[in-house]
Amino acid sequence: xxxxxxxxLSKVIKFKDTAAEGDIVLIVIEKPQAIFYxxxxxIERDINKKDEWWHVTFIALTSVPPQKIVWTLRTPQLSGxxxxxxxxxxxxxxxxxxxxxxxxxDAEQIKEEKKGPSLRVVK
Numbered sequence: 325x326x327x328x329x330x331x332x333l334s335k336v337i338k339f340k341d342t343a344a345e346g347d348i349v350l351i352v353i354e355k356p357q358a359i360f361y362x363x364x365x366x367i368e369r370d371i372n373k374k375d376e377w378w379h380v381t382f383i384a385l386t387s388v389p390p391q392k393i394v395w396t397l398r399t400p401q402l403s404g405x406x407x408x409x410x411x412x413x414x415x416x417x418x419x420x421x422x423x424x425x426x427x428x429x430d431a432e433q434i435k436e437e438k439k440g441p442s443l444r445v446v447k
Contacts, residue, residue: 326354326407326414333359343367343402343419349382354414360386362393364419370396378402 329352343349347364362382370377380402382393397417401408404418 326352326416330416338421339404340419340421341403347419348422349417349419352416360384
């Protein structure tokens, strides 16, 4: 089920291949089903583990007040290369690329299809 959701989201959202502090990430949780954005605020190495594990801090952007979330993840989990489980439930995280000109109409096409009054500068 979560695989289908991720596949559908990948068709409408441009994702980054990596995640870094300051990125906005999309988090998908299978049960209870949830999809939300979060601000990745901190990535700190877990020195208690031999492999590459990280303490990752997010601020959920869908709650008031904003909620701080800290998960311990491996690099493939943080970068969206694998779906992982926590508490027996599937999770997925991937950074969103807001610096792209993705699919959809270009500016000229929008201008031609525009209906109704146009905006202009009045001095």
